[in-house]
Amino acid sequence: MEFDLIARHFTRATPGAVLGVGDDCALVSPTPGKQLAVTTDLLIEGRHFMPQDGPAGLGHKTAAVNLSDLAAMGATPRWATLQIALPAADDAWLAAYARGLFRMLDGHGCELVGGDTTRADVRTFGLTVIGEIDPGRALTRSGARPGEDVWVSGAIGSAALALAYRQGRLFMEQIHAAQVLPALYLPTPRVELGRALVGLASAAIDISDGLCADLGHILARSGVGAELDFAAVPVPEAARGYLHEAAAIEAVLAGGDDYELCFTAPAPQRAAIEAAAAAVGVRVTRIGTTRARAGLDVRDAQGKVMPVARTGYDHFAT
Ligand code: ADP
Ligand code: MG
Numbered sequence: 043m044e045f046d047l048i049a050r051h052f053t054r055a056t057p058g059a060v061l062g063v064g065d066d067c068a069l070v071s072p073t074p075g076k077q078l079a080v081t082t083d084l085l086i087e088g089r090h091f092m093p094q095d096g097p098a099g100l101g102h103k104t105a106a107v108n109l110s111d112l113a114a115m116g117a118t119p120r121w122a123t124l125q126i127a128l129p130a131a132d133d134a135w136l137a138a139y140a141r142g143l144f145r146m147l148d149g150h151g152c153e154l155v156g157g158d159t160t161r162a163d164v165r166t167f168g169l170t171v172i173g174e175i176d177p178g179r180a181l182t183r184s185g186a187r188p189g190e191d192v193w194v195s196g197a198i199g200s201a202a203l204a205l206a207y208r209q210g211r212l213f214m215e216q217i218h219a220a221q222v223l224p225a226l227y228l229p230t231p232r233v234e235l236g237r238a239l240v241g242l243a244s245a246a247i248d249i250s251d252g253l254c255a256d257l258g259h260i261l262a263r264s265g266v267g268a269e270l271d272f273a274a275v276p277v278p279e280a281a282r283g284y285l286h287e288a289a290a291i292e293a294v295l296a297g298g299d300d301y302e303l304c305f306t307a308p309a310p311q312r313a314a315i316e317a318a319a320a321a322v323g324v325r326v327t328r329i330g331t332t333r334a335r336a337g338l339d340v341r342d343a344q345g346k347v348m349p350v351a352r353t354g355y356d357h358f359a360t
Contacts, residue, residue: 051140056153059121068155070121070141076174079117083107087165095137099227100167101142106229107250108171109150112238112247116181117173119152124169127162133244139167148231154200158239169247181239181246186264186306190244192330193315195232195303198227198253198279203290218280225278229263229301235326238307238318246305252296254325256349257304258338266304270330274349295350296342306332 048063060069072078085091085104104259105122112119124143128136136176152171204226206212207219212330214222232248239246245264247256261268277285277294284290307315312328319326339350 044351047133047136048157050133050159051136051248052073052154054144054154056155058151058153059155061158062153062155064276066120068123070155070172072120073174075177076208077177079112079115079175079180080170080218081111081167083111084166084168086174088346093165093228096242097138098142101139101144103142103160104167105130105143105146106171106231106301108169108235108312109146110229110231110248110250111151112171112173113231114177114181114231114246114303115173116179116218116236116240116243117175118175118237119150119171119233121149121172122147122152122156122169123168124154126157126159127164128159128188129161129163129165132338135285148230175240179240181236181243183245183247183260183263185245186260186266187244187308187330188266188331190269190306191270191312191328192257192332193243193278193305193326194249194253195306195326196230196300197276197281197323197325198249198300198302199281199290199294199297200278201229201299202252203278203281203284203308205297205299206289206293208228212284212287212293214284218283221274221280222278226299227300230251231301232303232324233347234322235303235324238322239303239307240338241317242308242315242318243305243310245305246320247301249298249300249304251298254295254338255341260304260306261332261338264332265336265349266332267335267337268330268332268339272336272340273343274295274327274329276325276327276329291348295348302330
């Protein structure tokens with residue numbers, strides 16, 4: 043598409059790259075001895091966001107969901123490439139999108155070094171981010187062992203509660219809804235926490251599809267099971283009065299888009315994990331224990347296993 047559009051909105055100084063936007067390829071020099079962590083996420087209008095969603099929030103989210111994947115590996119963000127498909131080049135819209143995108147990338151030292159821009163009927167944004175990590179140190183999904191603690195960062199269910207409220211599936215007082223709605227539009231990737239957990243956590247994942255579904259990925263890849271204590275799961279303050287509602291329980295256990303980290307760690311790491319989380323200003327909470335037997339049981343305050351209706355979002359489910 044128009045070169046001046048790219049020049050105007052997506053060309054920045056990239057001191058962390060050898061060559062940034064403008065040539066056929068970007069050139070980057072990894073820090074000697076580091077491994078690269080590479081991830082991509084796609085946001086498509088009508089599927090991942092609504093046509094009326096604001097551009098700055100979309101820019102933020104494009105960056106946040108990708109940085110969250112680096113966070114879940116414990117990697118340090120370095121570079122990104124952006125793929126944009128738009129029906130028309132709306133200058134003011136793109137300026138706001140770029141503002142949201144760069145604010146999030148800049149906040150994590152991630153430089154946009156290239157991309158592709160094309161016309162298409164459906165607005166689509168893809169970002170590829172590249173991070174660095176010491177060899178053999180990445181927090182994979184496969185490292186959990188039986189008898190370890192299961193932890194989460196922040197509060198779980200904010201984004202799904204906001205979505206349920208917005209779609210009229212859950213009644214919430216205005217004041218409570220206002221507290222969870224930002225989670226839907228402005229998720230916070232836990233990049234610093236992920237880095238701080240390297241060497242402490244045995245496995246990690248970011249919660250994009252729902253707590254049970256994403257923890258389920260750790261369990262499956264690690265060949266273990268787990269028990270969760272529902273009462274221990276940290277929920278947003280605003281949600282406390284609604285937890286008797288099935289829609290609210292489902293938001294916490296199966297709702298996606300929170301981008302908090304779920305991770306496992308041996309019990310002797312508890313104090314070190316608390317200290318590492320405190321050092322980066324993020325709350326972490328123990329919510330259960332892994333076990334040798336496969337499967338995931340969530341128990342209520344009476345110790346009864348709770349039914350988990352939906353276990354995460356499946357794009358190809360019919
Ligand atoms: P090519 O035909 O070689 O793919 P393009 O015209 O697509 O070149 O892009 C020109 C330059 O602008 C390249 O360096 C490319 O990486 C960069 N670029 C294109 N679109 C974007 C974008 N949305 N964000 C950042 N850089 C972009
Ligand atoms: Mg191109």
